[in-house]
Amino acid sequence: MIFEVFRQERKGQPFTHGGSFHAPNREFADAYAREFYARRQESVALWVVPRETIMSIEEFPDEFDLKYRRVDGYSIKGRLKEARERAGTAPA
């Protein structure tokens, strides 16, 4: 069985993928994960996950060009300039 390991370097940080290993069961996976990824205190926590339980999603089509959901969907520069001019607050 292949286990994937995600490790956290410091409290509060996200878990990042560290690598994978073979283990026959959870008990061995626990021991191997400690040996491989935490024996120098380089991790404060580990997530050890059987590979087949991971759902991987990779295709994200954007046929409708949904730009209004992103910051690049908004160009406020021109309108802001005009608004400031009308209000008389435009920088000199």
Add this chain to the structure above:
Amino acid sequence: MSSTEQRTQEFLEFVQAGGQVETDDWMPDEYRKRLIKFIEMHGNSELMGVLPERDWILRAPTLQRKLALTAKIQDEVGHCQLIYRVVEDLGKPRTQCLDDLISGKSKFHNVFHYPTKSWGDVGVIAWLVDAAAIISQKALLKCSYAPYARVMKKVCWEESFHILHGRDTVLAMVTGTPEQFELVQEALDRWWGPLMHFHGTPIPAAEDPMVHWRIKSQGNEEARQQFLEGYVPQILELGLTIPDPALRRGDDGVWTYTEPDWDELMAVVTGHGPASEERLAFRRLARAEVDWVSKAMLPEAA
């Protein structure tokens, strides 16, 4: 142009521009084959590299050194495990890697085909062989195959301890008795040739297929120059002599040296080195002896 050719061309442009590839992405067959061969040899080298060090666990001069050496060996075997996993995900099972290693079908690094004669060798290997290795491995952090590049982070981090352990061992000996100093000098004399071979023939980066696919991000000679620039001064400041009278640094910062015997490198890596057969025989024996463990632990191996 066929659609495969076009796809290959696009792939090539992608990786040459710094793009990184994941396991499930489409990749040309040639790229996959080169990755497997290169990464497998790296894994083999981690595994074979512990054998000369294993010989010194029982002969380490102090308990502290024994523990440090054992920890280094554990690290190297861990690297092998991680690296073989990368090969496995590319399509070649670990058992096949181990079979090909002990049958002599696949290769391992030149430096692990030589015997060790004294504790001086252990220091010189951990310091300078690992220093040469970390230069190659750091360049692999930018490898176009992302899973390999990610594994290299952990490998490089652990190698940095090994270099310190080696340098500390060498420093203890060069500040010891004249006999201890001499053991280091003799070890350096033995290892200088293999160290100059380490980064391979000076094939221009533009003609190196591994650079072409951006599996490697630096050419062989570039790596060797980096090694010389970084470590020759550190060796000389200890009063040691490098056994190459032609070695010097030009005004342009480029090191010149006696042309290494490239035929020897070729002979050694194809299994004709002074310790090749002995090391492979030990690996065969170890494999046979622990076969029952694999069968008991991994149902798929039974």
